[in-house]
Amino acid sequence: MGSYIPNFPSSFTSATSWFEVYAAFSTFMMLIRTAINDLIPQQIRSFITAKLEAFFSNCQPNSQISLKINQFWDVGIGDRNELFYAAHEYLPSRITRNYKSLKVGKLENHKHLELAVDASQEVVDEFEGTKFTWILDAGSNKESYNNHREFSFVLTFNEKHRERALKRYIPHVLNTFEAMKGEQRIVKIYSRLDHYWNESELLHPATFDSLALSPELKRTIIDDLDRFLRRKELYKKVGKPWKRGYLLYGPPGTGKSSLIAAIANYLKFDVYDLELNSVYSNSDLMRALRDTSNRSIIVIEDIDCNREVHARSKGDGSDNDSDSDNEGPKVKTGRFTLSSLLNYMDGLWSSCGEERIIVFTTNHREKIDPALLRPGRMDMHIHLSFLKGKAFRILASNYLGIEGDHPRFEEIEGLMEKKEVTPAVVAEHLMRSEDPEEALEALVKFLEEMGKDNHVECQLNIGQLSSQGNSKEY
Ligand SMILES: Nc1ncnc2c1ncn2[C@@H]1O[C@H](COP(=O)(O)OP(=O)(O)OP(=O)(O)O)[C@@H](O)[C@H]1O
Secondary structure: OOOOOOOHHHHHHHHHHHHHHHHHHHHHHHHHHHHHHHHOOHHHHHHHHHHHHHHHHHHOOOOEEEEEEEOEOOOOOOOEOHHHHHHHHHHHHHOOOOOOOEEEEOOOOOOOOEEEEOOOOEEEEEEOOEEEEEEEEOOOHHHOEOOEOOOEEEEEEEHHHHHHHHHHHHHHHHHHHHHHHHHHOOOEEEEEEOOEEEEEEOOOOOOOOOOOOOHHHHHHHHHHHHHHHHOHHHHHHHOOOOEEEEEEEOOOOOOHHHHHHHHHHHHOOEEEEOOHHHOOOHHHHHHHHHOOOOOEEEEEOOHHHOHHHHHHHHOOOOOOOOOOOOOOHHHOOOOOOHHHHHHHHHHHHHHOOOOEEEEEEEOOHHHOOHHHHOOOOOOEEEEOOOOOHHHHHHHHHHHHOOOOOOOOHHHHHHHHHHOOOOHHHHHHHHOOOOOHHHHHHHHHHHHHHOOHHHHHHHOOOHHHHOOOOOOEEO
16 A cells, blocks of 8 residues: 655745745835836826726726715705715815815915815715715806805715715714814804805904903803813703803993803804894794804894894784795894794704803893893803903003003002993003003093093993892802
């Protein structure tokens, strides 16, 4: 019986020779690669690679899927499509050689360069090894709504990546956009025009440091804001919408608008300046509120002066909303009442959005509708008043660069205790001279000559309302 004896030396020889062949081949390839890298410029290499990729992808069966991402969810209704805006910001951040052209510009009053995708420009983004192609479509006038041309993105990818696109890529675009907003820390201010929120950068430089308010009031407001941010889980647990309402009241020029800007800059929340006379109906109001983004402050200034919110007393039945989006400005006033505004807000808070702060301002708290002061409506009533105590020193530092003490401060503070002068008036006087000594001298003279009753008409009868509601008073 013959036995099989393995030919060890010969198999060993063959393995060695294979290894030698492989080593020689690798060396040869490395030489070729080095030669190509040295001899062929990078642009030409990229060109050849792109051509080869295009050739092979053309050979594959066409199984592309396209998704249309309109600027607004429904043409004619005007709901913002957050994904469109996310893509608009996200794509320029992915500048690669795939861009043939990008719009670049610098807007007046903006600190940074603006980058935007050009219409009809194809942008290829790579995510987890998969290519996603975006094209911005400028739309046509036919698709326009209220003379606003509607833009859209078309996102194309291979059918086999459908799951990845919907479950991972699109969420990735949205998350990146949120992170970018946080990083850029650009606070926006929105004002409403023809059913749309128009955005611009909030350039108001106010901060809590630059506000001439008593340190205790500042601390109270900051603590309240911090507590609000921290309590997301608690709000959820007790089933309360995560919102906070502030009523700012006080004479003109005491810093109500400046405080709103300081809160926005502190929290990095966008500001939505809601002018009620730009709202046509109850449903328009709902839409306006629904279109605000999370982490935002909705501001309704001079609530006592809004004709719309006085309609209630005339009993015009304005709650019967014969809403039509074609209604023009001539029928827009008196379409809803303050109560309906508040009720809608109460309802809306629970159903949409998070981290909203709503701020009402008034110069005359005694004139505003009691519905606004009802318990639980406005969480905090903040009284901004005439310049008193050491708050003046903040203005002296802001406007004259005087840090710490100055021989004239006590005299000025003593005069202010006896007068009713707003921070705006003092700020205006401090700006009159570049020489600090001259400016302080002029301010003393002004305060001495100022009649005590100069601002009597601005005073509020605060005691009258202090028993209403259970909101905190400051
Ligand atoms: N408390 C303050 N601290 C610092 N600056 C202030 C303060 N109050 C007013 N100012 C100055 O006065 C200007 C006007 O103030 P602001 O518009 O904030 O007042 P307001 O109370 O909102 O007035 P109005 O009721 O007329 O809208 C501001 O640009 C700011 O320079």
